[in-house]
Amino acid sequence: MTVQHAEPVPVEETPAASTENKILQVALAGQPNVGKSTLFNLLTGLNQHVGNWPGKTVERKEGNFVLRGRTYRLIDLPGTYSLTANSEEELITREFIIRERPDVVVALVDAAILERSLYLVAELIPLPAPVIVALNMMDVAEQEGVHIEPQVLEAALGVPVVPMTATRNEGVKELIGAVEDVADGRYDYDPSIPHIRQDHRDVLEQVESIIEGCVPAPYPQDWIALKLLEGDQKVSEMMAGCLPAERQSALDIVLREHDDALVAVASGRYDWIGRMIRAALTRPTTGPISLTGKLDRWATHPLWGLAIMAGILGLVFWLTYAVGAPLQDLLDTYVVGGLAQLARLTLGAAPPWVTDLVADGMIGGVGAMLTFLPILVIFFAVMGILEDVGYLARAAYVMDRFMHLMGLHGKSFLPLFLGFGCNVPAVLGARVIESKRARLLTILLAPLMPCTARMTVIAFLAPAFFGSAAALVSWGMILLALTVLALSGVLINRTVFRGERAAFIMELPIYHLPNWRTIGMRVWQRSLSFIRKAGTLILAVSVVVWVLSTLPAGEIQSSYLARIGRFLEPIGQLMGFDWRLTVALLTSFIAKENSIATLGVLFGTGASRGLAEQLAATFSAATALAFLTVQMLFVPCVATVAVIRQETDSWAWTLFDLLFLLVVSLGVGVAVYWVVRLLGG
Amino acid sequence: MSRASSPRKPDGVVSLSALHSGEHGEVVDLAGGRGMLSRMTALGFTPGADVTVVQNYGRGPLIARVRDARIALGRGEADRVYVRRTSA
Numbered sequence: 001m002t003v004q005h006a007e008p009v010p011v012e013e014t015p016a017a018s019t020e021n022k023i024l025q026v027a028l029a030g031q032p033n034v035g036k037s038t039l040f041n042l043l044t045g046l047n048q049h050v051g052n053w054p055g056k057t058v059e060r061k062e063g064n065f066v067l068r069g070r071t072y073r074l075i076d077l078p079g080t081y082s083l084t085a086n087s088e089e090e091l092i093t094r095e096f097i098i099r100e101r102p103d104v105v106v107a108l109v110d111a112a113i114l115e116r117s118l119y120l121v122a123e124l125i126p127l128p129a130p131v132i133v134a135l136n137m138m139d140v141a142e143q144e145g146v147h148i149e150p151q152v153l154e155a156a157l158g159v160p161v162v163p164m165t166a167t168r169n170e171g172v173k174e175l176i177g178a179v180e181d182v183a184d185g186r187y188d189y190d191p192s193i194p195h196i197r198q199d200h201r202d203v204l205e206q207v208e209s210i211i212e213g214c215v216p217a218p219y220p221q222d223w224i225a226l227k228l229l230e231g232d233q234k235v236s237e238m239m240a241g242c243l244p245a246e247r248q249s250a251l252d253i254v255l256r257e258h259d260d261a262l263v264a265v266a267s268g269r270y271d272w273i274g275r276m277i278r279a280a281l282t283r284p285t286t287g288p289i290s291l292t293g294k295l296d297r298w299a300t301h302p303l304w305g306l307a308i309m310a311g312i313l314g315l316v317f318w319l320t321y322a323v324g325a326p327l328q329d330l331l332d333t334y335v336v337g338g339l340a341q342l343a344r345l346t347l348g349a350a351p352p353w354v355t356d357l358v359a360d361g362m363i364g365g366v367g368a369m370l371t372f373l374p375i376l377v378i379f380f381a382v383m384g385i386l387e388d389v390g391y392l393a394r395a396a397y398v399m400d401r402f403m404h405l406m407g408l409h410g411k412s413f414l415p416l417f418l419g420f421g422c423n424v425p426a427v428l429g430a431r432v433i434e435s436k437r438a439r440l441l442t443i444l445l446a447p448l449m450p451c452t453a454r455m456t457v458i459a460f461l462a463p464a465f466f467g468s469a470a471a472l473v474s475w476g477m478i479l480l481a482l483t484v485l486a487l488s489g490v491l492i493n494r495t496v497f498r499g500e501r502a503a504f505i506m507e508l509p510i511y512h513l514p515n516w517r518t519i520g521m522r523v524w525q526r527s528l529s530f531i532r533k534a535g536t537l538i539l540a541v542s543v544v545v546w547v548l549s550t551l552p553a554g555e556i557q558s559s560y561l562a563r564i565g566r567f568l569e570p571i572g573q574l575m576g577f578d579w580r581l582t583v584a585l586l587t588s589f590i591a592k593e594n595s596i597a598t599l600g601v602l603f604g605t606g607a608s609r610g611l612a613e614q615l616a617a618t619f620s621a622a623t624a625l626a627f628l629t630v631q632m633l634f635v636p637c638v639a640t641v642a643v644i645r646q647e648t649d650s651w652a653w654t655l656f657d658l659l660f661l662l663v664v665s666l667g668v669g670v671a672v673y674w675v676v677r678l679l680g681g
Numbered sequence: 682m683s684r685a686s687s688p689r690k691p692d693g694v695v696s697l698s699a700l701h702s703g704e705h706g707e708v709v710d711l712a713g714g715r716g717m718l719s720r721m722t723a724l725g726f727t728p729g730a731d732v733t734v735v736q737n738y739g740r741g742p743l744i745a746r747v748r749d750a751r752i753a754l755g756r757g758e759a760d761r762v763y764v765r766r767t768s769a
Contacts, residue, residue, distance in 0.1 A: 082723035086716050116725045116748040146749075231715045262715060266722030267729070270748075283749075292751070293735070300753075302738055397753045401741040404755070410742075504742055504755030505720055 023064070023071045024183050025100070027129070029093055030108030031120050032079035032434075033390070033509040035136045038518045039108060039166040040076045043176075050525050053078075053092050057649045059431075060092075067176055075102065083123040084227070085234040087436065097127045098218055103183045106175065108134045111141035111148055111163070112510055114281055115273055122194045122269040125159070126223055130182050130189050134175050135163045140512055143291070145284025153280035158190040167515050194272035196226065200264040203254065204229060210251050214242050229261040292390075292510045299391065300508075305398035312391075313417060316382050320375060320421045325452075327374035336367030353554070361546030364590075366539060372424055372639055373527060379418055379425035380526045383432065384519035386414070390509040392432060400504050406486055407493025408445075409438035410504060416442060416485075419449030423640040424534075427647055428526065434506075437497055443647055444492065444657045447636035448485035450478050453592035457631055460596050464612030465624040473628070481632050484668060488660070534642035541638040542590050549587065556601050561586060571666065575630070575673040576623035585630060591637050626673035633665035693766065697745060698759035700734040706764030707731055708747075713761045724752055726762055 030036045040048070044063025053060045061076040077096060078089035085091045097105060107124050109117035114135075124131050135150060154161035160178040164171025181187040196204050207225040215221045216238070227235040228251070240248060255261075298304045340359040347355045386392045392414065400410030408416075411433045419426030426446040433439040450458075458477055462470040549561040556562060565583035572582040580602040584595040600611050603618075619627070635641070635658050645654045694709050708730045711718055725748035726732070735751060737743040742755050754762075 082719065084719045084723070086719055113748070113750045116750045119723055119725070230719065262718050263711060263722060263727060266719075267727045270725070270727050270730070296735070296744070296751070300736060300744060302741065393753070397742060397744070400753075400755065410753075503717055503720070503758055504753070505717075505724065505758055506753045507724070508744065508751040508753055510751075 023073050024104070024179065025073050025075065025102040026179055027075045027077050027097060027100075027102040027105045028108065029077045029097075029105055029120065029124060030079060030136075031081050031110070031117055033507065034079070034108045034110045034117060035166045035515075036076060036079060036108050037522070038515050039134070039136065039172070040074060041518055041521045042166055042169060042172060043072075043074055050529065052649070053088075056088050056092060057647065058088050058092055070180070072176075072179070080120065082119060083127075084230055085232050087434065089434075091234060094123075094127065097124070097129050098220075101218075102129050104179045105129045105131045106134050106179065107131050108136050110510075111135045111138050112144045112146055114141075114146070114148060114277055115270075118273045118276065119269060121157075122272055125157075125191045126193055126220070126226075128218070128220060131159050131191065132175070132178050132182060133157065133159060133161045134171075135161060136166050137512075138163050138171070139165045139168065140510055144510065145290075147282040149280045153276065156192065156276045156278075156280065158192050160187060167513075192272070192276065194269045196229070196261075197264040197268040197271065200229070200258065200261055200268075203258050203261060206254050207251065210247050210254065211239060211243065214239070214244075214247065216242055226265060228255060229258065230265050231255070231259065231262055290510075292508075295511055296394065296508070299394040300397050302398070305394065309395050309398055312386070312395075316378075316418065317421070319378055319382070324375045324378050324421070328371045331374065332367060332371050335370060336363060339363045339366070353550070356550065356554075357543070357546065361543045361550075362539065364542055364546065366535075372422065372530070375422045376425055376428075376527055376530060377523055379421065379429065380523040381519065383414070383418075383425075383429055384522045385514050387432060388514045388519055390511045393506055393508045396506060397508065404504070406445075406489030407438070407441055407497060408489060409433050409435055409442075410506070412438055412442040416446060416449060419446050419451060421452060423447050423449060423451045423636050424530070424643050427640060427643045428530070430647060435503070440648060440653065441489065441492060441497070443644055444653070444660070445485055445489055447640055447644075447657070447661055448481055448488060448633060450481045450632060451592065453637070454632055456593050457588075457595055458628055461612065461615065461624070461628060464616045465619075465621060473625070477628055477632050480629065480668070484633055484664060488664065492660075530643070533646045534639060537642040537645070538638050545587065545590055556583070556598070574666075574670045575626035576620060577627065578618075581619075581623075581627055585634060588631065589635065589638055591639075592631075595631060620677075622673050622676035625676055626669045629672045630665045630669035633661065633668055635661050635665070694763050695766065696760045697732060697734070697754070697762040697764050698737065698743060698756055700732075700737065700764065700766070702734055702737050705731065705733050705767045707767050708762060709765050710763045711761060712763070713758075717758070717761075721758070721762065725750060731767070732762075732764055 028036055028040055040061060040063070043065050047065065048061055048063030050059065050061050052058065058078050062073060064071060064073050075096070077093045080087070080090045080093050083090050083094045105124055107121045109121060121131065121133055135148065141148060148163070150161045150163045160182060162171055162175045162178050164175060166172065178187070182189060195201070204225055207228055208221060211221065211225060211228070215224050224235055224239065228239065243251065299308055340363045343359045343363060344355055347358060383392070386395070392411070395414055396410030399413035403410055403412050412430070415426045415429030415432065418429060423446050426449055427443050430439050430442040430446070433442060458474050462473045466473045545561070548564070549556045549559050551560055553559070562579065562583055565579040565586065568582050569579045572578065580599065583602060584598040587598040588595040599615065603611055603614050641654065641658065644657060645651060648654060697706065700706055708726055708728050710728060711721055711726060713721070730747055733746040735744040735746050740756065742753055743759055744751055744753050745759070
């Protein structure tokens with residue numbers, strides 16, 4: 001298999017001729033947590049385009065800006081620690097630089113963690129695009145007692161080094177000036193190149209001579225040789241398709257003999273970094289413990305850390321309920337209700353089915369989506385703040401030992417937990433997890449979190465069936481859902497992912513004050529992308545379900561949906577359901593709370609107390625408990641399905657999840673029914 | 682995937698997970714699959730690097746400071762980093 005690309009490789013352009021009016025392509029690279037988004041937002045403002053990298057689930061941001069009469073296109077490359085093909089992010093970054101050859105690569109480094117941050121620079125410099133080092137977070141570095149002399153570092157590196165503090169807009173003009181100088185050839189660009197550790201130089205030469213003349217354009221031969229020694233999977237696959245058989249076997253022999261070369265390559269880079277920073281960096285003498293150290297004594301403590309996290313989560317819940325829920329109601333009553341009324345008024349002359357389709361089907365669907373927004377905005381804002389401040393990594397650290405048991409990552413905890421509010425942000429929040437496998441598993445499990453809408457249904461039905469034991473039943477349902485979630489995690493992890501353990505290696509960034517601009521942009525972009533991408537699917541499914549529940553006679557009792565319900569009755573009967581309960585479950589696909597409204601219509605009572613009483617009179621306790629169980633674990637609402645599809649970028653995984661949830665919910669439902677019956681319920 | 686064999690520990694060499702909070706060490710060797718080695722080395726764990734264990738409660742993940750960065754590691758990952766205790 002070869003590495004694939006969506007866009008053609010640009011033809012080498014002759015320099016000088018068109019430089020003045022050409023749009024300068026500037027790629028922004030950097031390790032995670034170095035403030036890339038802040039710089040990107042500062043330069044491009046609202047003039048940015050957010051999408052995905054072709055065929056990947058990694059976000060791609062680019063934007064244009066004009067400065068001193070020149071147009072720049074800034075491409076935000078994903079944050080990565082290195083450029084070995086361990087993750088999509090790393091692959092995207094290096095393929096972009098090698099194939100698209102941006103005019104300049106701005107490598108953002110964290111001045112407070114200079115040595116480690118420069119590791120990516122050591123990987124970027126050998127690539128065929130000039131690099132400028134932007135020393136960001138100079139303020140944090142000073143605060144931590146780290147002193148850096150940019151000119152000294154620049155002299156050693158042979159590439160421009162620009163000190164800056166993006167959060168205060170300091171040094172940004174100088175950075176663009178340096179970009180211009182390099183792009184126009186006014187800078188004497190003469191980078192120092194890192195080499196492999198001394199004891200592996202011969203091996204590197206050997207590899208180079210084997211692959212000589214076989215490296216496909218536009219890859220640099222020495223870079224390919226180094227990546228082969230590092231055991232890079234993508235490069236190995238690509239070369240296997242290019243090398244003649246005898247050279248391939250010669251290569252295999254060399255590589256097998258030196259399978260420790262990876263460490264030598266990395267050591268070579270760190271040796272190079274050591275030489276680069278020797279004169280430029282002064283570390284703090286052992287003085288007072290830094291602020292980060294002090295805060296971490298509490299935030300990462302096995303006990304206090306949990307307490308702090310519980311406090312923060314409590315606050316988030318309070319916010320969601322105190323602010324989000326009333327806003328949802330307002331939106332539902334005034335905006336959605338108003339729109340529906342307006343539609344009925346303006347469509348007065350149209351046939352009634354048109355009016356109903358628009359007012360109930362379409363606006364209902366839009367409403368289902370709109371009412372998610374307040375909760376989503378709160379969620380994105382909270383996650384954004386926690387991430388930007390640096391707390392998210394601490395919460396993940398504290399929770400890792402528990403999440404780990406389910407094959408999840410510490411970082412899976414917050415998104416999943418906040419799924420109590422709503423499953424949609426839980427799925428979207430899984431983006432903070434770098435490990436692709438753990439992210440996928442988190443997304444697949446998120447629908448098992450009992451969301452508010454499901455709890456609404458339980459809260460309505462449980463008192464009718466179980467009287468004073470209602471609270472106990474509700475708690476039991478939550479406990480059941482969480483147990484099923486944990487067991488499903490273990491099961492999927494063992495079977496589908498074959499027990500591969502998610503390695504837990506995570507940086508704990510230095511704490512700093514939140515950058516409101518960055519957080520605001522993120523909330524805005526994520527909300528917009530939800531409306532754009534999930535919106536279409538939600539609307540389409542809403543209309544389809546509305547049509548099914550209306551045609552042919554205009555009432556649900558004799559509709560196609562009811563026929564489907566009757567057709568499925570044999571399955572429902574395993575739990576004592578009649579077709580009406582099945583239809584209620586089907587309509588809950590639009591929004592979970594719909595099942596009450598549907599039962600109201602089907603029993604001719606409306607969603608009133610009367611409904612609850614009639615239900616209690618119709619069904620046994622065993623059936624009731626089974627219905628609540630299925631309702632709790634059933635296929636999630638269409639909004640959640642839409643974001644699962646969006647975030648996994650795969651219909652296969654989405655359908656797998658739906659099927660899995662369907663089987664699990666029915667299986668557990670039937671089990672509950674029979675256990676209760678055997679116990680004499 | 683090739684797997685570097687678990688190195689024999691010379692005298693005085695222990696796993697990173699054996700260091701207590703506040704103790705220092707120098708990385709001697711690393712074990713693990715390629716993906717894991719690649720991540721660990723990128724984060725700064727290469728032979729010769731100074732490491733300080735910031736927090737280690739004897740079970741669960743631990744926090745180490747390497748090349749000025751704080752890295753949280755699962756115990757399994759820390760077990761495969763071999764260090765020699767140093768005093769400073």
